[in-house]
Amino acid sequence: MQAIQQGKDGIYRWVYELNLYTNPTIFFLVSKIFLGIGLGLFFFIQVLVMIEDGFQLDQLLDSIVMLAAGLVGILVLVAVGYLVYAFIMGGKYCVLFEMDERGVKHTQLPHQVKKAQVIGVLAVMTGAAAGNLTTMGSGLLAASHTYLYSEFAKVKSMEILRKRNLIKLNEPLNYNQVYVDADNFDFVLNFIQARVGKNN
Known part of the structure; x- marks a missing residue:
């Protein structure tokens, strides 16, 4: 377990290393996106066909069969792509979280950065020490992907998906995934719930 650290700036910070092979959260997210696009295209094309030729049951049934085959193909491609991505990432998705009274920030770290390195940098950032390590910490965050x-x-x-160590925060056009280990899960969940409830 890695403790959540609170810096002098009042921000709570922690690192979570998601195992891409055993936790299917990212795979499910990508699958939903591609399946949604496929279904959207299907309905759009069907509307155009009905406007042009009118409603034809045989044509609709044929299209549904093609849709089912297409969705299976999409899932296979997503699965293969996901496995390639997991391999490139070394099987891990390393994330830094920063949380304060206003919100929570989810930062994906470069795949070559290991959890132990980030924890060491955070220890310096949240303490009173100064010097090269603090600069290194700033550089590490600046190099983050997204x-x-x-x-x-x-x-x-x-x-709340406790079995996957996940709290999903949904806003219009913004969906954040907050990962936290089992020992700290209730603290983070209660912190977020208290503030979401007060502000909405």
Whole structure:
């Protein structure tokens, strides 16, 4: 277990290393996106066909069969792509979380950075020490690939998936996934719930 650290700036920080092979959360997310696109295209094409030729049951049934085959093909491609991605990432998705009274930030770290390195840098960042390691910490965060920020006041719903160590924060057009280990899960969940409830 890695303890959540609170810095002098009042921000709680922790690192979570998601096992891409045993935790299917990212695979499910990508699958939903591609299946949604496939279904959207299907309905759009069907509307165009009905406008052009009118409703034809035989044509619709044939299209549904083709849709089912297409969705299976999409899932196979997503699965293969996901396994390639997991292999490239070394089987791990390393994330830094920063949480304060206003919201929580999810930062994906470069795949070559290991959890132990990040924890060491965080220990310096949250303490009073200064010097090269603090600069290194800033550089590490600047080199991060992507980040996503959820402001508690804008969160419309939450989904709690304790078995996957996951709290989903849903805003309009913004969906954040907060990962936290079992020992710290209740602390983070209660912290978020208290602030989402107050701001909405």
